[in-house]
Amino acid sequence: MIKFLIKGLLRDRSRSLLPLIVVAIGVMLAVFMRGYINGIMVDMIEQTARFNTGHVKVMTKAYAENIDQIPNDLAIMGASELQAGLEEAFPDIKWVSRIKFGGLIDVPDDNGETRSQGPSLGIGLDLFSGSSGEIERLNLSRSLVRGTIPDTAGEILLSEEFSEKLKVSPGEEVTLIGSTMNGSMAIYNFIVSGTVRFGNTSLDRGSVIADISDVQKALDMYDSAGEILGFFPGGYYSDEKADPVMAEFNEDFVTENDEFSPVMLRLRDQEGLGLFVNLAGSMGAIVTFVFMVAMSLVLWNAGLLGGLRRYGEIGIRLAIGEEKGHVYRSMITESLMIGMAGTIIGTAFGLSLSWLLQTYGLDISEFTKNATTGIMMPNIVRARITPPDFYIGFIPGVISTVAGTMLSGIGIYKRKTSQLFKELEA
Amino acid sequence: MNNNLIIETKHLTKRFPMGKGEFTALKGIDLTLGKGEFTGLIGPSGSGKTTLLNIIGSLDSPTEGEVIVMGSSVGIMSAKEAARLRKENLGFIFQSYNLLQVHTVYENVEFPLLLLKLSSSERRKMVHDALEWVGLTDKMKQKPPQLSGGECQRVAIARAMVKRPSLVLADEPTANLDAANSHNILQTMVKLNQDLMTTFLFATHDDKVIGYLRRKIYLKDGLVDKIETA
Numbered sequence: 001m002i003k004f005l006i007k008g009l010l011r012d013r014s015r016s017l018l019p020l021i022v023v024a025i026g027v028m029l030a031v032f033m034r035g036y037i038n039g040i041m042v043d044m045i046e047q048t049a050r051f052n053t054g055h056v057k058v059m060t061k062a063y064a065e066n067i068d069q070i071p072n073d074l075a076i077m078g079a080s081e082l083q084a085g086l087e088e089a090f091p092d093i094k095w096v097s098r099i100k101f102g103g104l105i106d107v108p109d110d111n112g113e114t115r116s117q118g119p120s121l122g123i124g125l126d127l128f129s130g131s132s133g134e135i136e137r138l139n140l141s142r143s144l145v146r147g148t149i150p151d152t153a154g155e156i157l158l159s160e161e162f163s164e165k166l167k168v169s170p171g172e173e174v175t176l177i178g179s180t181m182n183g184s185m186a187i188y189n190f191i192v193s194g195t196v197r198f199g200n201t202s203l204d205r206g207s208v209i210a211d212i213s214d215v216q217k218a219l220d221m222y223d224s225a226g227e228i229l230g231f232f233p234g235g236y237y238s239d240e241k242a243d244p245v246m247a248e249f250n251e252d253f254v255t256e257n258d259e260f261s262p263v264m265l266r267l268r269d270q271e272g273l274g275l276f277v278n279l280a281g282s283m284g285a286i287v288t289f290v291f292m293v294a295m296s297l298v299l300w301n302a303g304l305l306g307g308l309r310r311y312g313e314i315g316i317r318l319a320i321g322e323e324k325g326h327v328y329r330s331m332i333t334e335s336l337m338i339g340m341a342g343t344i345i346g347t348a349f350g351l352s353l354s355w356l357l358q359t360y361g362l363d364i365s366e367f368t369k370n371a372t373t374g375i376m377m378p379n380i381v382r383a384r385i386t387p388p389d390f391y392i393g394f395i396p397g398v399i400s401t402v403a404g405t406m407l408s409g410i411g412i413y414k415r416k417t418s419q420l421f422k423e424l425e426a
Numbered sequence: 427m428n429n430n431l432i433i434e435t436k437h438l439t440k441r442f443p444m445g446k447g448e449f450t451a452l453k454g455i456d457l458t459l460g461k462g463e464f465t466g467l468i469g470p471s472g473s474g475k476t477t478l479l480n481i482i483g484s485l486d487s488p489t490e491g492e493v494i495v496m497g498s499s500v501g502i503m504s505a506k507e508a509a510r511l512r513k514e515n516l517g518f519i520f521q522s523y524n525l526l527q528v529h530t531v532y533e534n535v536e537f538p539l540l541l542l543k544l545s546s547s548e549r550r551k552m553v554h555d556a557l558e559w560v561g562l563t564d565k566m567k568q569k570p571p572q573l574s575g576g577e578c579q580r581v582a583i584a585r586a587m588v589k590r591p592s593l594v595l596a597d598e599p600t601a602n603l604d605a606a607n608s609h610n611i612l613q614t615m616v617k618l619n620q621d622l623m624t625t626f627l628f629a630t631h632d633d634k635v636i637g638y639l640r641r642k643i644y645l646k647d648g649l650v651d652k653i654e655t656a
Contacts, residue, residue: 001540004529004533004537004540007526007528007529007533008529010527011528011529012527012528312524313526315524316518316520316524316525317525317537318509319483319485319512319518319540320512320513320518320537320538320541320585321509321510321512321513321514321516321541322509322513322541323505323506323509323512324505324509326541
């Protein structure tokens, strides 16, 4: 009987081709959209991780509690020793120290008087050692608009937008006016080595980037760092990797009554990213469900049309003595075969498209230029192919085909066999 | 019970709802058909011949009275039992052939045997026999669109006969055929009737068919008007 059904499907293209095309297109879109959305969401998470949260982050407990205020008076002291300890305990993870700071950037004129001034948000990170990977991590080379990346002490990068606002160019001197770790006033001169544009409004509005050693000097934070960030190999966050690291570290270091004891937080514990990580995880299911419903509706209608066209065939089969249930089951078997074939074709095309977008990316910098969102969007979006992309298409592909056939096939049961002759002779 | 009895109707009445009232298609028909008969229900449109054929073929059920086909009462059998009766004992021949267009002649004739779950070697032999009866062994790989009307109807006969049913119901089997093909088809059926002792029951108003019938049951307005035996 299966052979009979397969022959029918292969020879009657109007029976198989339309559902096959619908399934293949639907599955292709589902697989591609899953990879695309997954890629965007993971990129956004990773962008935030690179600039802000790390995959895991070590701070003092008090700093973590007041992190919105960037309380450098609560920063980690003896940061280099703690970082060395982390590197020894978790050698697979890349550890870097950073200091975030706020302050005014003042641009003096020839007489030393203020020419322009603006509030800034800075990051001090390891630009000079060459082994930290921070220049690549923050994509500074590609973000450079004018000048060069700092390579000697006392140099600083400004965001291009900020430098335009302050009317300052590379090579000119600016003064950081802020607060030291001890609460006194900090005034420190830098030479602007270059300007950068990250394509993210929150970063481009007033960013300052300097080597961490300069920031430690400026803010009296010798051997201190606000945060030590850890990045997983492979460049992607996962709870499975973060949980054991955090658990081990916190068990060893967190002291209940010491607010300066270091504490480790995962990416998902920071900046409300937990919801975003969950959303990224469920996006596949959401996309799959949406396509499953949409395809079921299309295939239901295709099934109804096909059923009408096959009225004669179904009629004769019933007249010959096939039971209604058997006809119904054979139609479902046919739809299973179509669903499987369409899914395989759709998955192959969907993965190919995803691979292209993963490999070459899509430059959306023009669209994000004036974005006002605080979410860190990458300038180049890429799809991300994960193992579920290879099989996830079978859920909408097969379920929707079978569901569509089941719905349209109900007509077989509603049909009165006595109408057979009349219908067959019509 | 008479072992030769294939069909027996007792006071068979069939009513259909029509608007707010009812239309009575069959008004208390009493008939018997024995094994090996070559009989026709003859009458104009609306005389009730197709309705009677439907009920005998277990495609419909009587409103009143009883219809016994091969010892089973059609009125009280379940859909499953009716399907089994059709599958095992009945063959149908339609006016418009109703062949499966994408399947070959061989596959069309083989289909009823697939439902009977016979082995492939049994099926092969039975299909070859059936095609030989109707003279189509050379066309078994062709598909219906490649055949003439007469050839299509011969395929339909082979499909109805392949499982060697006790009863073949044929509803206007020559309506779409020219005279030469009609005679050809009818001669084939007569031969099968004689060789295999298969009972044939026609619903027709075609004189060509009527000429071959050994018993003619004339229906008029849902009643048996007269019965002629050759």
